[in-house]
Amino acid sequence: MVDLKGQYQEIKEQVNNGIASVLETSAYINGPEVHAFQAELENYLGVKHVIPCANGTDALQIAMMGLGLKPGDEVITADFTFAATVEVIAVLQLTPVLVDVDLDTFNINIEALERAITSKTKAIVPVHLFGQCANMDAVLEIAKKNNLFVIEDNAQAIGASHKFKDGSVKKAGTMGHVGSTSFFPSKNLGCYGDGGAIFTNDDDLAHTIRGIVNHGMYRRYYHDVVGVNSRLDSIQAVVLRAKLPLLDSYCEKRRSAARKYSKAFLGHENIVVPKMANDSFEIDQNYSCHVFHQYTLRITNGKRDELAAFLQSKDIPHGIYYPVPLHLQEAYKDERYKEKEFLVTNQLVKEVISLPMHTELDDEQINYITEAVIGFVNDK
């Protein structure tokens, strides 16, 4: 699904030299490389504070801790996302409230979100799934009207942007009160181990979170709040510093591959290509853009699983993200959830299939993949 070795070749010298220098200086945790990366990412995102941490799951959890959410507070998020989003809500003994998503963008459905708000609701977690921002105009408006926090789960969409109705444009992860991301190796900006970060424009929240990631310490060995141990290490920061200047070109390479996939699939019955908010594959920094963490088709003739088996037989990597809606997962099932509220997610889990998507895909590979998919679906 990804080709991290190919991507490494381009940054090999910088990464190898940077890692060697960390080993020489022994500044393994929170060293100068981490501070430099933090500043560079703040600059790239146009956000006041980036707080690096150990992974994207911690980033979400720490964001919720920083906002002071308490057991019993309800937090609304999408039913169709990676489990980490709901896991941290449950770990903190908050009450997860899962809602349906949109069929075309796979992102949180705004009517379902509004319907789910109660007097106990404290926060909304829009997930920018597969690399495209949720409808942030509507999410922020609803949050403001109901006095709710917005925590953006931006694990899959770093580098994406959202154009608001008033014409302003913001980077994914910087629109709500707080945003989180993951630097897991296969992410659009991935390190060579685990890593994550929290973003906010709120000075007080940033201060609180800086303590939480480091055992609740603001002064050494004085623990003012309950914290965790969640820090980015210097070796990962070296890798991220080498990749950050290339992130926009990585996103463009992904978009270019997506453009080729979609051109090949357009007009073929039973294959629905991913929808983009601006319906354009051109990069325009002044517009909402999709960064294609995943390129996800819907196979609408009921043959998705057969297609997956066929691709397997041809050694074509593919992924089913996600095969089970969160509201039906053993860990998160709840009698509060009614099936009629999840018609779209229940449909998506049967139809979606993601194709290889990375910065090193070439035309030959794309043609091989698209011909295989079209050939199989047309035969059925």
Ligand SMILES: Cc1ncc(COP(=O)(O)O)c(C=O)c1O
């Ligand atoms: C939507 C979403 N949220 C959170 C995470 C968690 O990130 P991490 O694996 O770095 O903990 C992921 C990672 O796959 C994700 O896709």
